Amino acid sequence: MSASLYPYQFQPHRVRAEFFRLLPISLFVVAFGAAFGLAAIQKGLSPLECILMSTTVFAGASQFAAVDMWGTEVSVLPMIAVVFAINSRHLLMGASLYPMLRDVSPGKRYGLLLLLTDANWAVSAQEYQSGRRNLEVILGGGLVLWLAWMIGTGLGVYFGGLLQNPRALGLDMVLGCFLLAMALGGKKSPRILVAWLVAGAASLAAWKWLPPNMHVVVGALAGGVIGLFWLEPGAQSREDNLEVRHGD
Amino acid sequence: MAIETTTLGVLALIAIMAVVTLVTRFGGVFIMSFLRISPRVESFINTMASSVLIAIIVPMAVAGDLGALAALVTTGVAMLAIRKPLPAITLGLLAAALVRYLN
Numbered sequence: 001m002s003a004s005l006y007p008y009q010f011q012p013h014r015v016r017a018e019f020f021r022l023l024p025i026s027l028f029v030v031a032f033g034a035a036f037g038l039a040a041i042q043k044g045l046s047p048l049e050c051i052l053m054s055t056t057v058f059a060g061a062s063q064f065a066a067v068d069m070w071g072t073e074v075s076v077l078p079m080i081a082v083v084f085a086i087n088s089r090h091l092l093m094g095a096s097l098y099p100m101l102r103d104v105s106p107g108k109r110y111g112l113l114l115l116l117t118d119a120n121w122a123v124s125a126q127e128y129q130s131g132r133r134n135l136e137v138i139l140g141g142g143l144v145l146w147l148a149w150m151i152g153t154g155l156g157v158y159f160g161g162l163l164q165n166p167r168a169l170g171l172d173m174v175l176g177c178f179l180l181a182m183a184l185g186g187k188k189s190p191r192i193l194v195a196w197l198v199a200g201a202a203s204l205a206a207w208k209w210l211p212p213n214m215h216v217v218v219g220a221l222a223g224g225v226i227g228l229f230w231l232e233p234g235a236q237s238r239e240d241n242l243e244v245r246h247g248d
Numbered sequence: 249m250a251i252e253t254t255t256l257g258v259l260a261l262i263a264i265m266a267v268v269t270l271v272t273r274f275g276g277v278f279i280m281s282f283l284r285i286s287p288r289v290e291s292f293i294n295t296m297a298s299s300v301l302i303a304i305i306v307p308m309a310v311a312g313d314l315g316a317l318a319a320l321v322t323t324g325v326a327m328l329a330i331r332k333p334l335p336a337i338t339l340g341l342l343a344a345a346l347v348r349y350l351n
Contacts (some may be wrong), residue, residue: 057265074249110277154321168349170315170345182338183302184328191295218302221296221299230291
């Protein structure tokens with residue numbers, strides 16, 4: 001493997017820095033994981049099964065939805081459809097990182113994707129829009145989020161009573177608020193704002209009229225179509241935009 | 249087809265969920281590796297990337313209760329005003345907690 005084929009250089013100190021940068025949001029993820037552990041155990045999963053699911057699936061919204069379908073038996077195809085629909089946003093998220101991911105070897109590339117989730121992706125994608133390449137956050141941030149999700153699930157399983165009502169503390173809104181902060185902290189141009197309007201309208205329409213869980217992909221693709229026909233003048237070269245750094 | 253939730257059944261269900269999720273994590277990158285990234289494709293995926301965020305948030309705001317709306321509006325205003333994500337998110341969660349406590 002020659003260095004010129006895969007020019008992206010991982011910097012271990014940046015991986016560490018990204019781990020600690022996403023530590024605060026991970027504390028919220030612990031609470032969210034605890035809510036999942038409690039919900040899963042109430043549906044009859046054993047403690048180890050709950051933790052195993054969080055460890056191997058690592059996709060909160062789809063885990064809540066799947067556990068919601070739990071009973072003495074589970075219909076496999078509907079479960080697959082729900083999990084796939086909710087997680088299909090990963091397809092687009094991964095694709096959006098490809099311009100960076102092609103610069104690492106396939107082994108590392110797919111290894112990194114194991115840790116791909118909303119929060120670390122949002123940071124990486126927003127920095128890429130401002131001309132910074134940051135795959136370290138996928139690794140470092142992904143690790144801390146993954147640990148938090150497992151620890152949270154464990155806490156919910158064994159001490160679920162402590163957090164009976166995470167909604168009362170607003171904890172169900174952590175992810176929504178985080179993603180909104182990322183969106184507003186990124187680059188804004190007339191082109192992006194038009195794409196957002198189209199994405200918002202399309203996702204609302206899909207949410208209202210299409211089968212459940214399709215709105216994210218529909219909205220994102222609709223926004224992408226704007227970019228397909230309206231190219232950024234001078235693509236990545238300009239950097240006169242306000243750079244908004246996250247988390248310091 | 250249904251799987252009984254015996255120990256073995258649950259393990260099978262978890263394995264299925266893990267594989268389906270893995271397909272979504274790998275699939276986008278796998279498909280992209282066959283495409284040539286022209287400026288137009290690059291523009292598409294960049295615009296799509298920030299649209300993902302909006303497509304998640306907007307239905308959340310519309311479908312949610314008053315607390316959810318308060319959280320998002322507060323985070324949005326705070327983010328535009330102080331430009332620091334963590335304080336903005338914290339204020340948003342406090343707003344949701346407060347609105348829900350008052351209702």
